[in-house]
Amino acid sequence: MNRIILADNQAIFRAGAARVLSLEDDMRIVAQCESLEKIFAAIEGFHGAILLVASSLRPDLPTLLARAGLRDCRVILIAENTEHITEEAAMPLDGMVCRNVAGSELVVCVRCVARGQRFVQRTNVTTMQIADAVGTRVRDRLTPKEMQIVALIVQGCKNKEIATQLGTKEQVIKNYLRTIYDKTGVSDRLELALFTIHHRVLAEAAARAGNLLHRKTA
Numbered sequence: 001m002n003r004i005i006l007a008d009n010q011a012i013f014r015a016g017a018a019r020v021l022s023l024e025d026d027m028r029i030v031a032q033c034e035s036l037e038k039i040f041a042a043i044e045g046f047h048g049a050i051l052l053v054a055s056s057l058r059p060d061l062p063t064l065l066a067r068a069g070l071r072d073c074r075v076i077l078i079a080e081n082t083e084h085i086t087e088e089a090a091m092p093l094d095g096m097v098c099r100n101v102a103g104s105e106l107v108v109c110v111r112c113v114a115r116g117q118r119f120v121q122r123t124n125v126t127t128m129q130i131a132d133a134v135g136t137r138v139r140d141r142l143t144p145k146e147m148q149i150v151a152l153i154v155q156g157c158k159n160k161e162i163a164t165q166l167g168t169k170e171q172v173i174k175n176y177l178r179t180i181y182d183k184t185g186v187s188d189r190l191e192l193a194l195f196t197i198h199h200r201v202l203a204e205a206a207a208r209a210g211n212l213l214h215r216k217t218a
Contacts, residue, residue, distance in 0.1 A: 002026055002114045005042045007033040008054035008078065011156055012193040013099065017052065019190070020103035027110065040067060047071050050113055054078040054099070055085070065092050074113050081200050095119040100198040135199030141183045144209065149176050151210030154193045154203075165213065 031042035076095035112119040
């Protein structure tokens, strides 16, 4: 059984990755961490685990790798989609994937690392262009109000919280969400959040909508 520690300050991504990996018979999520302190505690508690850690947590990689090595833990870095990781920095890692990694590729990565192999996701220009085209198409189909709701969903807000921020009723938000699901082709709020995160153009538009909303309500 491959024991996995998920470390990321984006709760939505952690939840999505946990759902994907926990479906595999040979994988078990033993800890979820949103801070460096919790990461070190998890490493100490789970000898031989595989650590998936997001670069957004700003870990000191040499220190983290040294601590992980003492407990026979392997480390996979989750890099931001537009982040450049030098070959020198990536070399000591057991694996590296981008945040927009497909669930199937994440599973392959974990299994490779568990077998003692090194796995580094290579960015494919054509694939990235297709992903951006999908994100652009969906972005252009969403209204400004729908984009604000998407932004709040990504932030982890519940329907009642969204309704309060937008000055409307919870049932209205539910109606909006049904329309958003139809336009994006997803079936629930977690899939919507993951879809948004995985498509850079859409994620950037949602971030702008969220920032504009916060300025209005400040």
